[in-house]
Amino acid sequence: MSSILLKQTTLNGAKADLLIEGNRIARIAPDLGERVGADREIDGRHYTVVPGFVNMHTHAAMTLTRGVRKDTTLQKWLDNIWQIEKNLDEEAVYWGSKLAILEMLKTGTTAFLDMYWFPKAVARAAEEMGIRGVITYVFLDNFDKNKAAAQRRECLEIFSASREWSDRVRFGVSIHADYTTSEETMAWAGKFAQENDLLLNLHLSETELETRKDVEKLGLTPTQHFDKFGLLGPRTVAAHCIWLNDEDIEILGSRHVNVAHNINSNLLLSSGYKFKFNELEDAGCNVCIGTDGAGSSDNLDIRESLKTVAMVQKAWRKEPKSLPFSTLMEASSLRGARALGFDAGRIEEGALADLLLVNTHCEAFTPNYDFTSNFILSANSSCIDTVIVDGRILMEKRKVAGEDEILDRADALAWKIMRR
């Protein structure tokens, strides 16, 4: 069993040594280094250790559509993107996912929940690069019965193949949205997820328009619509949730739904910004942080998103005390890990070793009265020097293995799918 010893590092507000054995944090104590050895020792004096981020909503391979003009509404932008996505194949998604994982590692994300096409290619990229994740099969049948049947078959085939995946990379199910997916498919996918104890991922009330249309057409809000099919529960991750009424919040809370807030995407697409963070928490939801895909966000940088969440909550509520930094840190790590079913997101003995070494010897942390404030508000993500996932060093001194090949291959494929 391999081991890593971090010496004289800062964690949970004090100086200590930290020993990783295998894929878990084995010991935390002062002066541990004088008593134990390890395969690998790291001088931790300039570092503060924090849990790795968990990106609770993304479409990883959409990095390939980064920078496609989005000065348009969600619906028009989706139309553009869907046109481009027709040209996707396994190879493009594989390299697009690797590009996304490279970016996630560079910005401190150690686990992600993915909703995208060709999930086997996404899983292969995650397995090879060492990141943790739940990779979902996406149901989006456009109310077409033949497509729905084909999707069910494909989902079963990939679920079966996923038995070969490592414990680090797990399978889940997504329903794209209730305005793109038939009720038959929604019901089938929900039952399938429940019977197999799979995570269920949804887009929910992202825009005012989709929400209003549901009410007009069905007499139900999107929340009520999903709830009618029993799709809301503690194994559900609902992304966005911008346009909720009080009753929706009560439903989501009483079902203990995990909610992924994706502020940068919501702002850039003008979807809305008055996200009810506290109200959802108070109602019983597990509020987490996501980036959405790089097509709309325009990156996968959770730390940057935390600054935006802090700023926007303080601004629209006219309440500068909104959202303590400790809540934001927990929402972006421990809560996400719990929702995905991984024992990570905390720097404690016994937990999975998914952690970041943050270099505080730089201007952003000078002075360093308050590490968390500086980490969220003052730094950019290049302060994250080293990333460890499952006890393995995946980034060190900001270098990830195979970077150049990923940039070259993903770039070539991105231009190819745009030009087809």
Place this chain on the structure above:
Amino acid sequence: MSSILLKQTTLNGAKADLLIEGNRIARIAPDLGERVGADREIDGRHYTVVPGFVNMHTHAAMTLTRGVRKDTTLQKWLDNIWQIEKNLDEEAVYWGSKLAILEMLKTGTTAFLDMYWFPKAVARAAEEMGIRGVITYVFLDNFDKNKAAAQRRECLEIFSASREWSDRVRFGVSIHADYTTSEETMAWAGKFAQENDLLLNLHLSETELETRKDVEKLGLTPTQHFDKFGLLGPRTVAAHCIWLNDEDIEILGSRHVNVAHNINSNLLLSSGYKFKFNELEDAGCNVCIGTDGAGSSDNLDIRESLKTVAMVQKAWRKEPKSLPFSTLMEASSLRGARALGFDAGRIEEGALADLLLVNTHCEAFTPNYDFTSNFILSANSSCIDTVIVDGRILMEKRKVAGEDEILDRADALAWKIMRR
């Protein structure tokens, strides 16, 4: 005269070579490198050249108060800060300004407008580190006649000393705000600035409260109040301008006032976010970008601010087409340089050589359909590899001369002023 040749770089959307001679851009042409030599040649193939940022509102040495808890209103936060600032001296401001300039260079700012105490110390830091700036003497008399007289004497003394400053570092005048400064001082400072053709810097309508109080007490908005004393014109830079009515916008526009928008500070202090960017432009203002001090923002990262401006304008206007990226780039460079009276902010022959080499060989620019979109929305500021000011390389491969000493000295002084 020293010279630098950038070979095969990307600028203004095409590949070219760029020759700097002395402190100006001398030539831009393809294959220039085959015909001319230079003291220093840089391989520009992975770089895109953009104008350096101009930070149009900051209090540089407030880096020393970075991370002091600000989950409070502007007024309560100011009370805290003013308590700490009583412990400032020349030495603290000198090292605090060096820390700020280090951070500005690391994030691509090549010129700044400063409003802070001990301006001679700020100017000395700027002179030594090579950045460009306008350093102002700040009038804030708290309606105390003795203090006002002392400030006038001190201002004259520093103005006189500023004749020894280089052409890169210029003197200006600030009036802190109309709610902290007597009308006598406002009038004197305005006349002094005008007679000596100095830049005049103001805080204007940052909060709803200060704006409402003026109206109740004086029957004038802050804009009308400043205008009554002839303080608004093309040599005035008004910071914030969040709480303006239509008439205020008309006044500011007709006087061609430069307006510095400081979105991160406005959000974090819950001051307000519905900044009238387009309306102020349309009325005739020169709308620029600032960060405010690191005490409230919490950094001096103009590129980060551009993303926030883009996101927030798109969100509150519910109009994803708001503010093209080209406007944001101009607002953060050319417009600021013009307002400060420097012939910089553009990559053209004859302009001052204040420019950034952005490394696009990284995940944030993969793919690179749209450089400006990626630079503002996808990257963080660590993509800025090299910073040139006045024809001199001040940062190269992200290293600035003397970094470690600045971090150490500023850190020690920050803790000292906090604990006194």
